[in-house]
């Protein structure tokens with residue numbers, strides 16, 4: 556089971572998916588803040604697919620949001636498909652008998668029982684945020700790859716579906732909150748496999764310290780915050796996983812310095828569980844807190860839940876099949892999921908000459924738009940450039956339902972729709 560590449564954090568690394576005979580390999584760049592990162596606001600617009608029943612409005616914590624305010628067929632910047640819109644407001648993290656909700660509650664109880672001064676909890680902040688909140692407020696550079704239409708869902712040039720819960724740090728600080736946990740759904744355009752889904756859940760933690768906190772210790776304030784952070788998160792990892800081996804890895808995030816990742820040794824491999832660090836002073840200063848220091852962390856709930864509950868495929872979190880939903884109970888952390896079926900996969904290959912603007916995320920969006928959760932994986936299995944300089948890609952699409960057997964007819968129909976749409980939308984030439 557490949558759980559090690561499931562979403563957790565983005566800002567320390569950018570990943571690309573390359574072919575390998577034994578599955579997908581994620582390559583990490585030492586820093587994703589390289590000068591090659593280009594902000595390209597003019598990627599081909601993905602036409603909205605109609606496989607999903609069109610949801611006309613969603614409710615986000617009591618506020619109704621109309622489809623037409625988020626899915627805009629006539630705006631070239633808008634790349635939000637109906638399949639994504641329908642997920643807004645689902646709030647899996649607020650369901651107490653869902654693995655994501657059970658995990659969130661377990662983390663809450665760790666903070667509640669270990670800190671006399673409570674952490675405030677926010678869990679229904681709207682995922683529709685400004686680019687200022689999502690990027691500028693947390694110092695994401697103007698040319699960072701995460702700002703591209705290829706990586707992020709844009710409602711319009713100034714509005715996105717948040718790609719991390721860090722988007723709320725600055726606004727909460729400005730409102731005077733100084734210790735908080737923010738849990739929510741986050742959105743990223745991505746590849747298709749058992750550990751990647753365009754919507755997942757994160758929890759952000761934030762804790763501000765005043766001079767009286769560190770003065771007594773005689774320590775440098777940054778060091779004081781870093782030590783407190785590490786102690787807190789090591790305790791959290793033990794609370795969730797029992798006595799595990801852990802290690803800290805130095806890394807880079809635009810919003811923290813120093814920055815770390817926590818890894819735990821699990822099933823004979825090191826698993827990255829979260830990103831964290833001491834908040835950049837500029838962020839505090841912008842909120843009038845220049846005499847303070849703070850730490851912050853962000854963790855991906857699906858990644859942890861897949862490990863803790865033995866859930867093999869990220870699509871299962873969205874299943875309403877009772878064979879899934881009834882396996883988990885309120886407060887029961889670590890119940891092991893019992894797979895209830897192994898319906899056969901169906902493989903279909905598609906080859907085409909790509910254009911310069913082609914991106915794998917756009918291709919995956921077309922596949923998801925047509926096949927929805929029946930698309931289990933999209934793998935690049937062959938790639939070459941001919942003498943004329945034309946580049947061909949061959950992708951293998953794995954279709955499989957978690958709930959039933961698919962018929963040949965149904966899969967052939969999906970594949971032929973993919974062929975039509977890909978040619979139409981992505982400016983590629985089928986081979």
Ligand code: DAH
Nearest residue numbers: 564565566830831851852853
């Ligand atoms: N926002 C980061 C991501 O999604 C995760 C993260 C890292 C959050 C470090 C933090 C932090 O608050 O301090 O990749």
